[in-house]
Amino acid sequence: MTIVLNPDGVSIAGCTLIYAPKTQALEYAPLACNPYRGCGHGCAYCYVPLVTKQDRREFDEGAVPRKNFIHRFLGEAAKYQAAGITEQVLLSFSTDPYHPGNTERTEWVLEKLIEHGLAFCTLTKGGTRALANINLFRPDRDAFAATLTTLDDAFSRKWERNAALPADRIAALKAFHERGIFTWVSLEPTLDVEASLSIVDATHEFVDLYKVGRANYLKAITTTIDWESYTLHMIDRLHAVGAKHYIKKDLQSYLPVNYPNPLRIPQRH
Numbered sequence: 001m002t003i004v005l006n007p008d009g010v011s012i013a014g015c016t017l018i019y020a021p022k023t024q025a026l027e028y029a030p031l032a033c034n035p036y037r038g039c040g041h042g043c044a045y046c047y048v049p050l051v052t053k054q055d056r057r058e059f060d061e062g063a064v065p066r067k068n069f070i071h072r073f074l075g076e077a078a079k080y081q082a083a084g085i086t087e088q089v090l091l092s093f094s095t096d097p098y099h100p101g102n103t104e105r106t107e108w109v110l111e112k113l114i115e116h117g118l119a120f121c122t123l124t125k126g127g128t129r130a131l132a133n134i135n136l137f138r139p140d141r142d143a144f145a146a147t148l149t150t151l152d153d154a155f156s157r158k159w160e161r162n163a164a165l166p167a168d169r170i171a172a173l174k175a176f177h178e179r180g181i182f183t184w185v186s187l188e189p190t191l192d193v194e195a196s197l198s199i200v201d202a203t204h205e206f207v208d209l210y211k212v213g214r215a216n217y218l219k220a221i222t223t224t225i226d227w228e229s230y231t232l233h234m235i236d237r238l239h240a241v242g243a244k245h246y247i248k249k250d251l252q253s254y255l256p257v258n259y260p261n262p263l264r265i266p267q268r269h
């Protein structure tokens, strides 16, 4: 068993189900797991089919549990346990752990991560669907995160047609916060500057951390937003409400010189 030292964490060579993400995803988590293939949320901006070379229609039809997963997952979890690695594993980058279909596989994965000494974080647009598993989350180990692009239902339906509506995602964040679980919000993609700034105003009382990114692969948006102005406005707003934050690499060139922007803020209480 070879333990790989990543810039900010560790993983085990050869493990592909509990793995160290690369490039942009690495900014979100040192370890990740994708228990499904596909995702039924149908986000218009989703780049997963493009990056993973999946047929978009098939991907949008819904999430299905990955084949040959259970035995391999248990083998990999055992390796992490034997190596004494206890970091958070993020679910998920190439699917959503609380997609609109059957999410029993998510519950099984969380239970097995606990049994093998690993912590976890779920990142979802499934809103209160995640409450089905709230009892598994441990305040001193785990985290709950939601992606928010807007507070407006019509805008959300246009871009994330089958995802939970913003108010439902916010209700889930509040519920996890009230249980003492660390919460964070992914402000990525940014589709509308004012919408992202308003999300901070509306949620900072029950959100522990914001991760801020831009839009990629969306020419109509990437070329019309002034990203420098957005970055500066966003950090002002985050400072005004005293919110912890991480500005992703795509926006870091717009930050003031020597701006403190630690990659890994502990995501637990």
Ligand code: SF4
Residues within 6 Å of the ligand: 039, 040, 041, 042, 043, 045, 046, 047, 048, 093, 094, 095, 096, 125
């Ligand atoms: S929730 Fe995530 S994985 Fe699912 S379609 Fe939307 S962007 Fe893609």
